Amino acid sequence: MQLKRLVVVLTLAQASARLLAWQRLRGGALALPDLQLPSSATPLTTRQAAGLEELSKVGEAEFESAVSVLSKILDNVIAQPDEARYRRLRTSNAKIRTLLATEGVRALLVGSGFEEADALLNAESADVATVRAGLEALLRLKASRAAAGPILRVRPPG
Numbered sequence: 001m002q003l004k005r006l007v008v009v010l011t012l013a014q015a016s017a018r019l020l021a022w023q024r025l026r027g028g029a030l031a032l033p034d035l036q037l038p039s040s041a042t043p044l045t046t047r048q049a050a051g052l053e054e055l056s057k058v059g060e061a062e063f064e065s066a067v068s069v070l071s072k073i074l075d076n077v078i079a080q081p082d083e084a085r086y087r088r089l090r091t092s093n094a095k096i097r098t099l100l101a102t103e104g105v106r107a108l109l110v111g112s113g114f115e116e117a118d119a120l121l122n123a124e125s126a127d128v129a130t131v132r133a134g135l136e137a138l139l140r141l142k143a144s145r146a147a148a149g150p151i152l153r154v155r156p157p158g
Contacts, residue, residue, distance in 0.1 A: 113126025
């Protein structure tokens with residue numbers, strides 16, 4: 001059921017991104033249509049929204065790398081909420097340290113319920129619904145970026 005829902009969300013996000021790219025080519029407005037994308041009943045926290053906004057501005061390679069690791073972290077918390085090892089991230093780990101260096105990642109994790117401790121990000125008290133909302137929004141962002149494709153810039157003559 002969740003897989004079908006995710007496919008619908010990704011399909012709608014891709015359609016929105018294609019429409020946006022088409023509007024850009026025509027020189028039209030950049031506003032997206034008001035699509036009602038299915039998502040969790042839990043709204044994003046302010047920190048999650050801010051983190052996603054920052055993350056949306058990073059370069060393609062850095063974005064793909066961060067989304068790959070972030071989606072796995074958040075999905076593990078959702079899939080196995082009682083498993084303590086998925087609720088703690090050691091900031092001394094090289095992969096986690098690289099992930100946290102990406103703009104917006106720390107805000108998204110903290111907004112999803114991870115608390116900063118000495119050398120850890122700890123999600124022991126994180127609400128699974130809030131984590132799910134963050135993961136769904138992250139996947140929608142990924143789909144919309146993928147569907148929009150690269151924006152071509154044309155140099156003026158001269």
